[in-house]
Amino acid sequence: MSTDDLEADLTRNTENAPRELLTRSFFFLCAALSVVTTISIVGLLITEASKFFSLTAPLMGVAGETANLVDFLTGTTWQIHSKEFGVMALISATLMVTIGSAIIALPLGVATAIYLSEYASPQARSILKPALEILAGVPTVVYGFFALIYITPALRVVFPNIGTFNMLSASIVVGIMIIPMVASISEDAMSAVPDELRQAGYGMGATKFDVSTGIVVPAALSGIFSSFILALSRAIGETMAVTVAAGAQAKFLNPLNPASYLEGALPMTAAMVQLLTGDITGGGLAYRSLFAIGLVLFVITLIMNIISDFVARRYREVY
Amino acid sequence: MATEQDSSYAQGFGQVSRTAGLVFRYLLLAATMFGIVTLAVLLVYVANDAIQPLTADAGWHLTFFLTLVLPTILVGGALYRRNREALKLGGMVVGALLVSLLFSGGVAIVFVDIIPPLTGFSYAVGLAVAVAGTVLLTKYETQIPFTARVAATGLLFFLSLFGVPGYFHSIPELVQQAPVVPTDWIILTLVLGGLTALVVGQYIARVREDTKAGVAAGASALVLTALGAIVGPFVGIDANALVVVTAVSFVPTAAYAGGSVITREELKPGLVFAATVIVGALVGAVAVDALGFAGPQAWTDWQFLTSSHSGSAENAGLYPAIGGSILLMVTVAALSFPLGVGAAVYLEEYAPDNRFTRFIDVNISNLAGVPSVVYGLLGLGVFVTYLGQATGTVLIGGATLALLILPIVIISSREAIRSVPNDMRQASYGMGATRWQTVRNVVLPEAFPGILTGTILALGRAIGETAPLIMIGAPNVVFNLPTELSSKVSAMPLQVYAWSSLFASEDFYTKAVPAGVVVLLAVLLAMNSIAIVLRNKYESET
Numbered sequence A: 001m002s003t004d005d006l007e008a009d010l011t012r013n014t015e016n017a018p019r020e021l022l023t024r025s026f027f028f029l030c031a032a033l034s035v036v037t038t039i040s041i042v043g044l045l046i047t048e049a050s051k052f053f054s055l056t057a058p059l060m061g062v063a064g065e066t067a068n069l070v071d072f073l074t075g076t077t078w079q080i081h082s083k084e085f086g087v088m089a090l091i092s093a094t095l096m097v098t099i100g101s102a103i104i105a106l107p108l109g110v111a112t113a114i115y116l117s118e119y120a121s122p123q124a125r126s127i128l129k130p131a132l133e134i135l136a137g138v139p140t141v142v143y144g145f146f147a148l149i150y151i152t153p154a155l156r157v158v159f160p161n162i163g164t165f166n167m168l169s170a171s172i173v174v175g176i177m178i179i180p181m182v183a184s185i186s187e188d189a190m191s192a193v194p195d196e197l198r199q200a201g202y203g204m205g206a207t208k209f210d211v212s213t214g215i216v217v218p219a220a221l222s223g224i225f226s227s228f229i230l231a232l233s234r235a236i237g238e239t240m241a242v243t244v245a246a247g248a249q250a251k252f253l254n255p256l257n258p259a260s261y262l263e264g265a266l267p268m269t270a271a272m273v274q275l276l277t278g279d280i281t282g283g284g285l286a287y288r289s290l291f292a293i294g295l296v297l298f299v300i301t302l303i304m305n306i307i308s309d310f311v312a313r314r315y316r317e318v319y
Numbered sequence B: 001m002a003t004e005q006d007s008s009y010a011q012g013f014g015q016v017s018r019t020a021g022l023v024f025r026y027l028l029l030a031a032t033m034f035g036i037v038t039l040a041v042l043l044v045y046v047a048n049d050a051i052q053p054l055t056a057d058a059g060w061h062l063t064f065f066l067t068l069v070l071p072t073i074l075v076g077g078a079l080y081r082r083n084r085e086a087l088k089l090g091g092m093v094v095g096a097l098l099v100s101l102l103f104s105g106g107v108a109i110v111f112v113d114i115i116p117p118l119t120g121f122s123y124a125v126g127l128a129v130a131v132a133g134t135v136l137l138t139k140y141e142t143q144i145p146f147t148a149r150v151a152a153t154g155l156l157f158f159l160s161l162f163g164v165p166g167y168f169h170s171i172p173e174l175v176q177q178a179p180v181v182p183t184d185w186i187i188l189t190l191v192l193g194g195l196t197a198l199v200v201g202q203y204i205a206r207v208r209e210d211t212k213a214g215v216a217a218g219a220s221a222l223v224l225t226a227l228g229a230i231v232g233p234f235v236g237i238d239a240n241a242l243v244v245v246t247a248v249s250f251v252p253t254a255a256y257a258g259g260s261v262i263t264r265e266e267l268k269p270g271l272v273f274a275a276t277v278i279v280g281a282l283v284g285a286v287a288v289d290a291l292g293f294a295g296p297q298a299w300t301d302w303q304f305l306t307s308s309h310s311g312s313a314e315n316a317g318l319y320p321a322i323g324g325s326i327l328l329m330v331t332v333a334a335l336s337f338p339l340g341v342g343a344a345v346y347l348e349e350y351a352p353d354n355r356f357t358r359f360i361d362v363n364i365s366n367l368a369g370v371p372s373v374v375y376g377l378l379g380l381g382v383f384v385t386y387l388g389q390a391t392g393t394v395l396i397g398g399a400t401l402a403l404l405i406l407p408i409v410i411i412s413s414r415e416a417i418r419s420v421p422n423d424m425r426q427a428s429y430g431m432g433a434t435r436w437q438t439v440r441n442v443v444l445p446e447a448f449p450g451i452l453t454g455t456i457l458a459l460g461r462a463i464g465e466t467a468p469l470i471m472i473g474a475p476n477v478v479f480n481l482p483t484e485l486s487s488k489v490s491a492m493p494l495q496v497y498a499w500s501s502l503f504a505s506e507d508f509y510t511k512a513v514p515a516g517v518v519v520l521l522a523v524l525l526a527m528n529s530i531a532i533v534l535r536n537k538y539e540s541e542t
Helices: A002-011 A018-050 A069-074 A088-119 A122-137 A140-158 A167-191 A195-203 A208-219 A221-237 A240-245 A258-262 A268-277 A285-314 B002-012 B018-051 B058-082 B084-114 B117-139 B146-162 B171-177 B184-208 B211-235 B239-263 B265-291 B302-306 B319-350 B355-367 B372-386 B394-418 B422-430 B435-463 B467-471 B492-502 B506-541
Strands: none
Touching: A018 A285, A018 B146, A018 B319, A018 B355, A018 B372, A018 B394, A018 B435, A088 A122, A088 A167, A088 A208, A088 A221, A088 A258, A088 A268, A088 B018, A122 A167, A122 B018, A122 B506, A140 A167, A140 A240, A140 B018, A140 B492, A140 B506, A167 A221, A167 A240, A167 A258, A167 B018, A195 A208, A208 A221, A208 B018, A221 A285, A221 B372, A240 A268, A240 B492, A268 A285, A268 B372, A268 B467, A285 B355, A285 B372, B018 B506, B058 B084, B058 B265, B084 B117, B084 B184, B084 B239, B084 B265, B084 B319, B084 B506, B117 B146, B117 B171, B117 B184, B146 B171, B184 B211, B184 B239, B211 B239, B239 B265, B302 B319, B302 B506, B319 B355, B319 B394, B319 B435, B319 B492, B319 B506, B355 B394, B372 B394, B372 B467, B394 B435, B394 B467, B422 B435, B435 B506, B467 B492, B492 B506
């Protein structure tokens, strides 16, 4: 009798005991929340943005003002008051910040990664790595203020005709901000290069310079490339620094013309903040344009994240 | 001929120009330092604008140099040569004092200004009753089925905190209607001092391996806190403020210093260093006051910290934004910590290796790359437009920021959970533990420091975010502290943004904005240093 009880007790399957079920379902719901978040983001952006375009608004049962999808995607004038929604004006500004910050962050970030993984002593690394983390930890609105108050006046010494709001200072601070991202991901990739490869290089009589540039960097190339894309995607989504420093006037500028960096323009993220800080009424055309820009921004950053992930996986040298 | 060629070849062999390598090396170092030095220069500029050290009298600088800087350098230098570990402890004690002082400011804002002490006390009593009831229930674990126990616990918490309107008073109501209510400082001493005493007592008991010593330490902590309230009014400091500072800052710092010295006798000289710094600062302050030297006319001053926005930069302050940031942080932590850790536990401990799990996995890393403005749009669209919440409240601000940092919390918690050795799990299962028992008793306690570090770093990210708050319609100017979850909220970075772009004027640029930036960065620095200390301690233990 008692041994039967004991045996029943010992062999009882606890997987589905009420307590186990309750805790497991709680944990599952927590994990499922991330999926719900993604679905909400995608669903919200698509439904709200489709109310914005004349092509899709009738499907959503929305009457009233709408904008033309082709004009939105190809137009180069962004004027809310005159109902001109040409997102290219915003994309050109975003592209400028991306190019400008890339020119600063990519070489510096890779050089930092090489230094940290190949040259720095453990002691130097233990100081430099947290110091670099601070660069990414400073709130972006503070960077925007730095660009506006300290960097722009300093740049004015070199370029006397630079505007109060300009793309150059915004690009510089965004570049500084994303250095740690390039550096840490690239360094991880370089540290993963096996020591045998380095030893083989030294055995052939190569110098440290040869080993770093000829062996380690090529072997870590996929990681370095994926860090570039991730950092640029971060620069595209960067909001407050460009809102404060880049300006409030939408303008279509040629990103490849260096002179246009001295002017101010309105990147996508800054345009979204501007729409919200201005007086817009919920449900109006300007309100819906917010979601249309948001959708463009989300799609661009998502594609870049996916490419980065793909490059890191597909082209990784497995040792 | 041929031999000549050979020898010239042999001469060149093994000789490499070192120039290229050296130039490369220093170029790399320069590149590494570029960002760090640029930021350092900018920080010096902003600190100079905010604190204006050059406006102080030369005598002021000289006094502090003699009382604080010189002794610190002398003692620190001597310790650096003889006993580096002790110097480290001394530095940690001073750092702990500074960080905990900052923290006590936050606690004072929440438990004195936002929640009146009596209200807080009444809920604390209600919570204590419910917890006591739950503990009592667990004693009868074997008699009552699990589901009944869960239901009973839920009912207990609900009844004691909210009651049944019209039939049954909740405990907070009963306490608030009591004919005799204790004064504010007694409440603060009992609740905050009591909590500190409990923690300090347990810590000392563990360090000394002596329960009696723990009880004595706890009791003296409580007495010290109460003493603060009694002495405070005589020296012209508010009793409530002194109680909070004693309970949150002085007593824990002292306990940390004492406990470290008890465990490692050789670290005692470190306390000399800490005492030199603290006494030096106090003596300097008193001497400057007595000699009549004027300090710097800093914009980050008491007035700035305690007043609200104003049309003129000189009178503008950050107080409602500080309170808003604290409430937002509490909300974000309360939402993102359980959800993030829960998701991490599911993915690491429960999830089967199937397509759905891999999808969640990819999805989380993609969510971490979504720009913060898009999360702001999510908050605006879902909470405001679809759920009809009011714009710009603490609740939706906190919920939006919680969603934003959730991927970061999940990723860092997963790393912490993954680093728990598998042997420990197997040992637990071998003892007959169920999966939940293993998670609760083995995995989570082991991974806790790592999880905490990741969460604090993520909270640091949340506290600096501005764009999502603008998106959900947080007002640019708030004149009062938010007192409820449904109050309109401002936050420190939002206030800085408002000053630097909406109230843009030379006056705000040179006074209010630098002051706000310095406060924001000080809070971030404190949070990050807590996280880094935790991480170092954790890494050295495992």
